[in-house]
Amino acid sequence: xxxxxxxxxxxxxxxxxxxxxxxxxxxxxxxxxxxxxxxxxxxxxxxxxxxxxxxxxxxxxxxxxxxxxxxxxxxxxxxxxxxxxxxxxxxxxxxxxxxxxxxxxxxxxxxxxxxxxxxxxxxxxxxxxxxxxxxxxxxxxxxxxxxxxxxxxxxxxxxxxxxxxxxxxxxxxxxxxxxxxxxxxxxxxxxxxxxxxxxxxxxxxxxxxxxxxxxxxxxxxxxxxxxxxxxxxxxxx
Amino acid sequence: xxxxxxxxxxxxxxxxxxxxxxxxxxxxxxxxxxxxxxxxxxxxxxxxxxxxxxxxxxxxxxxxxxxxxxxxxxxxxxxxxxxxxxxxxxxxxxxxxxxxxxxxxxxxxxxxxxxxxxxxxxxxxxxxxxxxxxxxxxxxxxxxxxxxxxxxxxxxxxxxxxxxxxxxxxxxxxxxxxxxxxxxxxxxxxxxxxxxxxxxxxxxxxxxxxxxxxxxxxxxxxxxxxxxxxxxxxxxxxxxxxxxxxxxxxxxxxxxxxxxxxxxxxxxxxxxxxxxxxxxxxxxxxxxxxxxxxxxxxxxxxxxxxxxxxxxxxxxxxxxxxxxxxxxxxxxxxxxxxxxxxxxxxxxxxxxxxxxxxxxxxxxxxxxxxxxxxxxxxxxxxxxxxxxxxxxxxxxxxxxxxxxxxxxxxxxxxxxxxxxxxxxxxxxxxxxxxxxxxx
Numbered sequence: 264x265x266x267x268x269x270x271x272x273x274x275x276x277x278x279x280x281x282x283x284x285x286x287x288x289x290x291x292x293x294x295x296x297x298x299x300x301x302x303x304x305x306x307x308x309x310x311x312x313x314x315x316x317x318x319x320x321x322x323x324x325x326x327x328x329x330x331x332x333x334x335x336x337x338x339x340x341x342x343x344x345x346x347x348x349x350x351x352x353x354x355x356x357x358x359x360x361x362x363x364x365x366x367x368x369x370x371x372x373x374x375x376x377x378x379x380x381x382x383x384x385x386x387x388x389x390x391x392x393x394x395x396x397x398x399x400x401x402x403x404x405x406x407x408x409x410x411x412x413x414x415x416x417x418x419x420x421x422x423x424x425x426x427x428x429x430x431x432x433x434x435x436x437x438x439x440x441x442x443x444x445x446x447x448x449x450x451x452x453x454x455x456x457x458x459x460x461x462x463x464x465x466x467x468x469x470x471x472x473x474x475x476x477x478x479x480x481x482x483x484x485x486x487x488x489x490x491x492x493x494x495x496x497x498x499x500x
Numbered sequence: 501x502x503x504x505x506x507x508x509x510x511x512x513x514x515x516x517x518x519x520x521x522x523x524x525x526x527x528x529x530x531x532x533x534x535x536x537x538x539x540x541x542x543x544x545x546x547x548x549x550x551x552x553x554x555x556x557x558x559x560x561x562x563x564x565x566x567x568x569x570x571x572x573x574x575x576x577x578x579x580x581x582x583x584x585x586x587x588x589x590x591x592x593x594x595x596x597x598x599x600x601x602x603x604x605x606x607x608x609x610x611x612x613x614x615x616x617x618x619x620x621x622x623x624x625x626x627x628x629x630x631x632x633x634x635x636x637x638x639x640x641x642x643x644x645x646x647x648x649x650x651x652x653x654x655x656x657x658x659x660x661x662x663x664x665x666x667x668x669x670x671x672x673x674x675x676x677x678x679x680x681x682x683x684x685x686x687x688x689x690x691x692x693x694x695x696x697x698x699x700x701x702x703x704x705x706x707x708x709x710x711x712x713x714x715x716x717x718x719x720x721x722x723x724x725x726x727x728x729x730x731x732x733x734x735x736x737x738x739x740x741x742x743x744x745x746x747x748x749x750x751x752x753x754x755x756x757x758x759x760x761x762x763x764x765x766x767x768x769x770x771x772x773x774x775x776x777x778x779x780x781x782x783x784x785x786x787x788x789x790x791x792x793x794x795x796x797x798x799x800x801x802x803x804x805x806x807x808x809x810x811x812x813x814x815x816x817x818x819x820x821x822x823x824x825x826x827x828x829x830x831x832x833x834x835x836x837x838x839x840x841x842x843x844x845x846x847x848x849x850x851x852x853x854x855x856x857x858x859x860x861x862x863x864x865x866x867x868x869x870x871x872x873x874x875x876x877x878x879x880x881x882x883x884x885x886x887x888x889x890x891x892x893x894x895x896x897x898x899x900x901x902x903x904x905x906x907x908x909x910x911x912x913x914x915x916x917x918x919x920x921x922x923x924x925x926x927x928x929x930x931x932x933x934x935x936x937x938x939x
Contacts, residue, residue, distance in 0.1 A: 362507055375841075
């Protein structure tokens with residue numbers, strides 16, 4: 264069963280007096296454990312798809328379903344709760360809270376969600392994630408003291424801390440050099456396999472696309488092609 | 501430390517320059533409020549003490565009249581007139597004596613006269629004087645406010661007048677006659693009693709022991725002299741029940757604890773109503789005939805100052821916070837995207853506002869208290885009657901009260917709470933999509 268389903272989704276934006284169609288009837292199913300790249304040139308609708316799945320934008324037509332819940336019609340409070348519990352976010356510009364250190368940034372989504380797990384259990388999980396992304400020696404550092412790649416690793420740990428169903432990453436490697444970018448995608452892939460978390464990331468970098476198991480290519484707001492390259496976590500199960 | 505507080509405080513530190521600028525304004529505001537409050541408190545206390553200890557007592561009881569009644573008389577349209585006699589004098593006196601809070605009671609009848617040197621027929625030479633007709637023994641127990649420069653105090657049952665040193669000097673300057681105890685002066689009635697006249701013996705020349713609030717407040721144009729009650733009654737147009745057996749216009753009560761005055765007055769007014777006595781009790785401000793309103797006027801000016809300071813603090817804090825919110829749009833958008841409810845954002849900004857306000861307000865208040873302490877230790881001398889009255893004595897001794905500190909902090913906090921309304925509304929409009937747009 265698909266954990267994310269976009270059904271005939273259209274999204275138009277007003278640009279002055281004209282309307283611009285970002286998506287023109289897209290239907291996509293995402294399975295549990297998928298490692299998907301949304302590929303396509305600039306303006307093809309990659310970010311719009313991620314925004315709709317991430318419940319930070321609403322479709323003009325069609326429906327978005329996350330883990331069986333149709334998102335349209337939910338109030339701000341419910342949408343925020345859904346994002347906090349079921350989705351993780353990795354941003355192009357990292358978007359870490361500058362006044363919090365690595366460990367605190369990773370812990371933040373749990374605290375925002377009023378996580379009730381025991382302090383020690385929670386601490387161990389955070390430490391595990393920080394170690395998994397290779398930053399256990401830098402847990403007390405603030406974002407300004409980290410490199411771009413390290414910041415994105417923190418963002419990955421933060422996205423995973425609530426054990427979400429889906430992690431959405433919008434151009435996660437755009438601000439990184441190619442070697443670091445490759446490392447970040449490899450890390451995401453490892454997390455996908457070890458934790459079973461679904462990853463959906465957008466990119467226009469062909470080298471990054473090559474690392475994905477499942478590629479959805481967009482062109483002018485439509486799905487141009489869809490390709491499964493190897494057994495993903497879902498298929499392996 | 502909770503995450504929310506951690507983020508708020510670190511954000512303030514991160515934007516140190518702006519936080520310091522906002523904090524400095526708030527701190528200076530709190531300092532001004534505390535120091536100003538101490539001066540106003542000292543002044544109010546001084547004015548009140550000057551009046552209650554010298555003239556009005558803590559409770560003032562007078563017959564009801566169609567116009568405001570004070571110790572100086574009835575404020576009628578044609579000018580001041582003697583206040584009516586108290587119809588229930590004896591019963592009120594008995595009631596006041598029965599109350600355990602009462603420390604001393606004095607009765608008074610007030611009139612006005614021109615005081616002239618005996619034998620001088622020129623009425624224009626007379627000095628307009630407020631005559632306080634008293635019963636010497638009880639009055640002295642209630643108001644031990646005079647220092648005799650020469651002569652002696654009035655004795656029970658005898659006729660006579662006590663002139664102030666200032667009035668004696670004024671008469672000497674005008675007529676070249678030095679008045680001494682034992683000399684006679686002529687008293688000519690004023691207003692409706694223009695044809696009333698009495699000659700009385702000067703028993704003493706006095707100076708006010710503390711302050712002369714009436715002289716200070718009137719700029720020296722108003723003289724007070726003390727006469728025996730019979731003389732005062734003879735120089736006034738009789739207003740009130742002609743059958744009054746005890747022709748006194750006022751009963752003045754001094755309390756063991758002046759803080760009980762409000763409760764005492766309320767109880768007494770209730771009793772007067774129950775007993776159907778056509779009199780009413782008031783406080784020292786009513787008795788002083790508006791001079792006591794100086795304290796209220798100063799309070800109002802101070803309150804306006806508080807509002808102005810609060811408004812400035814409000815604008816500064818609001819601007820600083822709004823700029824901070826605009827700078828942190830991506831951060832707030834990210835927080836919203838990863839699960840922060842609007843309430844979290846609202847609380848985060850509120851904590852920032854309150855932290856700046858309370859810390860800088862607290863420091864400002866502490867510096868204000870220290871400044872007041874330094875002023876107190878400096879023992880600054882004050883000259884002139886009005887400054888002395890306004891600053892509560894010959895030495896300026898301001899004291900910080902808990903209430904002025906509380907008011908200062910309350911003003912700062914209220915300003916801060918208002919100040920955060922706009923920044924919070926800006927922050928709550930930040931949508932999670934702003935996190936995606938951050939570059």
